Amino acid sequence: MDIKEFILKFAEEIEIENQEDLTPDTVFRDLEEWSSLSVMVFIAFADENFGKQIGDKQIAECNTIQDLYNLMKA
Amino acid sequence: MAIMKFNGIGITAMAGAVPSHVVENLKYTDHFSPEMVKEVVEKVGIYERRFADEKTCSSDLCFAAAQKLILDNNINRDEIDLLVFISQTADYRMPATSITLQHRLGLKNSCIAFDVNLGCSAFLYGMSVVYSMVSSGNIRKALILDGETRSKVYGPRDRRSAFIFGDAGVAALVERNPKFGDSYISLNSDGSRADLIMIKAGGYRHMSTPETLKERVIDEYGNMRSDEQGYMKGGDVFNFVIREIPRDIKNTLATANVTADQMDYIVFHQANNFINSYIAKKMKLNVEKIPHTIEKFGNTSSVSVPLTIVSELNGKLDGQKTLLMSAFGVGMTWASGIIPFVDCKISDIVEVENGLPCDEFLRRDYTPIEGGAEESTTNPKKED
Numbered sequence: 001m002d003i004k005e006f007i008l009k010f011a012e013e014i015e016i017e018n019q020e021d022l023t024p025d026t027v028f029r030d031l032e033e034w035s036s037l038s039v040m041v042f043i044a045f046a047d048e049n050f051g052k053q054i055g056d057k058q059i060a061e062c063n064t065i066q067d068l069y070n071l072m073k074a
Numbered sequence: 075m076a077i078m079k080f081n082g083i084g085i086t087a088m089a090g091a092v093p094s095h096v097v098e099n100l101k102y103t104d105h106f107s108p109e110m111v112k113e114v115v116e117k118v119g120i121y122e123r124r125f126a127d128e129k130t131c132s133s134d135l136c137f138a139a140a141q142k143l144i145l146d147n148n149i150n151r152d153e154i155d156l157l158v159f160i161s162q163t164a165d166y167r168m169p170a171t172s173i174t175l176q177h178r179l180g181l182k183n184s185c186i187a188f189d190v191n192l193g194c195s196a197f198l199y200g201m202s203v204v205y206s207m208v209s210s211g212n213i214r215k216a217l218i219l220d221g222e223t224r225s226k227v228y229g230p231r232d233r234r235s236a237f238i239f240g241d242a243g244v245a246a247l248v249e250r251n252p253k254f255g256d257s258y259i260s261l262n263s264d265g266s267r268a269d270l271i272m273i274k275a276g277g278y279r280h281m282s283t284p285e286t287l288k289e290r291v292i293d294e295y296g297n298m299r300s301d302e303q304g305y306m307k308g309g310d311v312f313n314f315v316i317r318e319i320p321r322d323i324k325n326t327l328a329t330a331n332v333t334a335d336q337m338d339y340i341v342f343h344q345a346n347n348f349i350n351s352y353i354a355k356k357m358k359l360n361v362e363k364i365p366h367t368i369e370k371f372g373n374t375s376s377v378s379v380p381l382t383i384v385s386e387l388n389g390k391l392d393g394q395k396t397l398l399m400s401a402f403g404v405g406m407t408w409a410s411g412i413i414p415f416v417d418c419k420i421s422d423i424v425e426v427e428n429g430l431p432c433d434e435f436l437r438r439d440y441t442p443i444e445g446g447a448e449e450s451t452t453n454p455k456k457e458d
Contacts, residue, residue: 035110036234036295037117039309044316044352053317056309 001049006069013045014038024066046072077260077329080205084254084414087147088249089421090384091138092124092371094432097225097240099123099372105231114237115422119347123372125225129429132161132221133171133178133443135243138424140179140219143245145436146421149215151180156207156216157187160200160376161406163223163394164189165443174443175219186213193271194343194403195261196220196376197244198411202259204248214246222375224304227273231289231298235306238346240372243426244380251416258412260326262318263405270310271404275301314351319410320357323400326410334359334398337412339387343401344368344378350369375403384420391418 001009003024008013011019028034039059046052050072064067082381099115099122100108114123126135136159144151157179159172181187186207190200199219204216221243228235275286286301299305327334334340340363342350347368354361367378367387374381379401383391395415402408425432 013281035113036308037114040117040348043309044311044348047313047316048356053313055313056307059309 001072003066003069006072007065009045009049010042010065010068013041022065024069026063026065027063028065028068029063042068076262077258077326077363078202078206080209080257080259081209082252083205083248083250083257084255084416085246085418086249086251087149087419087421088142088244088380088384089139089143089146090381090423091142091240091426091431092240092242092423093126093130093135094124094425094427095125095127097123097125099237102230102237105236106233110233111237114157114233117346117348118238119368120237120372121266122361122370123225124242126223126241126426127428130223130426131165131171131429132163132241132242132243133159133165133175133224133405134429135241135426136175136219136221136245137178138242138426139221139243139245140175140217141431141436141438142421142424143217144179144249147247147419150206150245152182154181154185154213154214154217156204157181157185158190158200158204158216158218160190160192160218161218161222162191162193162196162375163221163227172219178441178443180441192376193407194345194373194375195401195405195407195409196377197379198259198399198401198409199261199326199407201248201411201413202261202378205259206348206388208250214249218246218248220244220246220259220377220380224373224375227304229289229299229303231297232292232303232305233297233310235304237348238373240374242371242374242377242381244377244384246380253416255414256330258330260322260410262408262428264314264407265405267314267406268311268312270307270406271304273302273304305427312405314406315345315349315408316352316356319353319400319402322408322410323357323398326412327398332396336396337363337398338395339390340364340398340400341379341382342366343403344370344371344373345402346348346373376401380416385423386426388422391415391420393417396426417438
């Protein structure tokens with residue numbers, strides 16, 4: 001999965017309306033749709049699509065969508 | 075791997091009790107906007123919960139459930155040789171609540187009674203203890219009473235836990251009978267994750283002070299709670315659960331030499347709908363075999379597994395059935411069970427108000443624990 005596809009899937013999971021505004025540098029935490037619930041949704045997304053087990057701490061260390069993508073690829 | 079095996083022991087009757095007060099989650103908007111509440115409620119799938127009033131404790135919910143079970147099934151109280159009370163919201167720091175229930179239920183003094191304090195997976199722990207003791211031979215009838223008032227544990231201003239928890243109590247009667255086949259119970263612990271779910275103050279490491287009672291902002295989302303209220307690191311719990319629960323279920327099924335398809339019902343701890351749906355999807359389980367009560371009772375901690383059986387499998391446990399039970403929670407601890415049920419008698423759920431069963435018939439033989447002059451002078455009130 002490349003970063004473009006990742007952004008699309010991320011937007012779908014977190015239910016972000018203006019997908020076209022998202023770039024790898026977007027600070028996901030500043031998005032209106034991002035909430036503490038999104039953490040749970042993203043953890044499920046990481047497990048399902050990448051077989052990655054991540055927790056609150058790893059997500060807290062990320063700022064941009066690129067950071068999340070890197071976490072998936074690590 | 076500690077997976078216990080029992081033979082010829084089973085749950086022969088069950089009953090449940092909930093507070094009469096229904097909280098509609100979409101209207102639980104005193105501290106958060108209706109939009110935010112709606113988003114949380116829909117994600118966790120919890121629309122209604124039951125909240126115990128000030129006078130209702132876990133023991134009162136269990137008393138009502140036990141009375142219902144004893145009266146519906148015409149149980150001779152003198153044949154009850156063991157009572158195990160499961161809760162993390164006991165009446166007192168001492169004595170153990172089980173002992174007060176021995177008296178209130180009119181059980182004899184030679185009845186063994188003690189408490190199990192463990193958390194969301196505790197029903198299977200309680201079962202393992204009771205099954206073990208019943209295996210020893212001389213116990214005729216044993217009662218598992220499992221009650222929680224988690225609504226009193228979590229603060230309304232921390233949105234990560236404010237919409238999740240509800241209150242309930244359950245009674246289960248355990249007996250020996252060759253008609254029951256093998257039961258398998260797997261129990262696990264990971265104390266390195268003790269801080270994922272915790273009530274920090276009020277025990278003996280951080281004793282209660284005026285400071286521990288103060289609500290303060292605890293994160294970047296503006297959530298508030300005091301150290302006397304529970305907290306949950308939801309993401310870490312979820313991450314832990316999606317890794318460990320499928321693994322433990324698979325191990326337990328393999329030990330019992332059965333498959334998930336052979337189970338009649340699969341009963342999960344009702345943590346929230348998002349977690350349960352994800353595990354079912356991940357393990358490719360048949361969702362028609364998975365009863366749920368999360369939408370109407372919320373997360374009732376250790377009571378959620380037996381409450382879901384009482385609520386959803388009433389009338390469905392005639393003949394020989396096998397249930398897979400799975401639960402996880404604070405500790406962390408997690409447990410799986412493959413449990414045979416044979417003609418289990420399930421009573422209708424009863425309601426409790428002001429510490430008493432709403433059904434007057436269930437109040438017979440009721441003995442208050444704190445009578446008249448001896449009544450406690452401390453009556454802690456929740457701050458609004």
